Amino acid sequence: MAAFLIPCLLASPLFAQLARASPIAALKPRxxxxxxxxxxTITPVVISHGALDDAGIASLMQSLSADSGPVPTAAPALxxxxxxxxxxxxxxxxxxxxxxxxxIGDPLVACAASEVSTxxxxxxxxxxxxxxxxxxxxxxxxxxxxGSTTEVTSILGGDDAGTFKFDANERITEFYVxxxxxxxxxxxxxxxxxNTYRAMTIVSKSVDGVKVPVGSGILAQIRYVPxxxxxxxxxxxxxxxxxxxxxxxxxxxxGFTNNILPATDGQTVTVGSQIIDNRNSxxxxxxxxxxxxxxxxxxxxxxxxxxxxxxxxxxTSEVGIPFLAKxxxxxxxxxxxxxxxADQKLTGSTITNxxxxxxxxxxxxxxxxxxxxxxxxxxxxxxxxxxAKTKSGSxxxxxxxxxxxxxxxxxxxxxxxxxxxxxSRRGAEWVSGSAVLI
Numbered sequence: 141m142a143a144f145l146i147p148c149l150l151a152s153p154l155f156a157q158l159a160r161a162s163p164i165a166a167l168k169p170r171x172x173x174x175x176x177x178x179x180x181t182i183t184p185v186v187i188s189h190g191a192l193d194d195a196g197i198a199s200l201m202q203s204l205s206a207d208s209g210p211v212p213t214a215a216p217a218l219x220x221x222x223x224x225x226x227x228x229x230x231x232x233x234x235x236x237x238x239x240x241x242x243x244i245g246d247p248l249v250a251c252a253a254s255e256v257s258t259x260x261x262x263x264x265x266x267x268x269x270x271x272x273x274x275x276x277x278x279x280x281x282x283x284x285x286x287g288s289t290t291e292v293t294s295i296l297g298g299d300d301a302g303t304f305k306f307d308a309n310e311r312i313t314e315f316y317v318x319x320x321x322x323x324x325x326x327x328x329x330x331x332x333x334x335n336t337y338r339a340m341t342i343v344s345k346s347v348d349g350v351k352v353p354v355g356s357g358i359l360a361q362i363r364y365v366p367x368x369x370x371x372x373x374x375x376x377x378x379x380x381x382x383x384x385x386x387x388x389x390x391x392x393x394x395g396f397t398n399n400i401l402p403a404t405d406g407q408t409v410t411v412g413s414q415i416i417d418n419r420n421s422x423x424x425x426x427x428x429x430x431x432x433x434x435x436x437x438x439x440x441x442x443x444x445x446x447x448x449x450x451x452x453x454x455x456t457s458e459v460g461i462p463f464l465a466k467x468x469x470x471x472x473x474x475x476x477x478x479x480x481x482a483d484q485k486l487t488g489s490t491i492t493n494x495x496x497x498x499x500x501x502x503x504x505x506x507x508x509x510x511x512x513x514x515x516x517x518x519x520x521x522x523x524x525x526x527x528a529k530t531k532s533g534s535x536x537x538x539x540x541x542x543x544x545x546x547x548x549x550x551x552x553x554x555x556x557x558x559x560x561x562x563x564s565r566r567g568a569e570w571v572s573g574s575a576v577l578i
């Protein structure tokens with residue numbers, strides 16, 4: 141039907157009339173018009189500035205010549221610990237008390253809501269071992285400097301990333317985290333000693349690492365959420381924030397009863413001697429003994445890991461320090477505890493005492509004077525409570541086992557051996573219980 145109607149329509153006189161009536165047929169080429177405004181029709185806006193001096197006029201001219209376009213809104217200031225936080229990643233960085241807290245992953249990726257439970261491994265951390273799957277953390281084994289260990293195994297197995305052990309006072313300087321929008325897929329770090337550790341999954345190869353702040357670099361504790369299916373979907377790394385000091389706030393000694401410990405047998409140390417032969421004199425003779433007492437007092441504490449902030453570790457004024465005391469009733473010596481009057485450095489101290497003792501020898505006597513002191517040594521096991529104070533004023537405490545070594549002495553004493561006369565062994569024999577010259 142269409143094949144029949146279209147040729148008939150084209151041949152019809154009506155088609156020609158419709159074509160002439162169409163707007164398309166009346167379209168003319170595009171015209172360009174230029175309009176010159178009349179300034180007489182513009183009404184000026186008058187702003188009164190009152191009386192201005194030269195400085196005011198200069199300021200006005202500057203404001204008129206300056207760009208009056210819109211000023212962009214200033215970018216919001218970001219705290220340095222928020223720089224690594226991204227809303228598109230399962231990663232947050234916050235400051236919580238003494239910690240710079242790094243939280244990675246979403247526990248609901250692998251756990252039901254009723255199965256989510258966070259466990260904290262307190263440190264500072266000494267050894268670290270992780271195994272990984274293709275896209276998640278699987279098992280975890282930690283030990284802290286207080287001797288405690290934490291181990292989480294996985295029914296899924298995993299690739300062992302190896303074991304890392306921190307040396308004394310070794311700290312993390314760079315820490316990179318790899319995460320997706322919900323998963324924790326890897327991390328690596330470098331210490332100030334140049335040592336590195338990497339725990340990376342297959343998925344982490346396609347994810348950019350994010351460098352996070354580490355505060356003082358001391359890994360104080362680790363938080364983790366283990367799921368029954370053998371996956372650790374979420375972990376938290378708590379670094380001690382920037383530190384002001386580390387001190388020992390308490391020491392628990394082994395062997396002390398009511399703060400008293402009997403001293404072992406002491407060692408007599410002679411520091412000077414002098415002889416006066418006064419047998420041929422009818423008057424008392426006096427001479428001096430120069431004495432030097434070295435290493436008469438010493439105290440030090442040794443722990444498996446040492447810490448310092450700018451100087452050596454100190455003990456606070458509340459900590460009991462062993463001291464040697466000689467009983468007034470007997471000659472027994474004991475170790476007692478007394479609070480230190482000021483902060484003390486526990487690196488060992490040596491005190492050298494020098495003095496002069498006068499030796500008097502009576503008439504008709506042969507005298508031997510000896511200056512001596514008795515040295516006592518103490519070695520006991522201890523548990524030392526360390527306290528780290530951050531620059532923000534927060535504290536973090538932990539306990540370390542170690543040994544305490546002390547050396548102390550009683551006061552210098554003088555012993556005088558007097559002899560009335562000397563007898564020649566060749567010219568004497570015993571007669572009736574007495575020596576008779578022959």
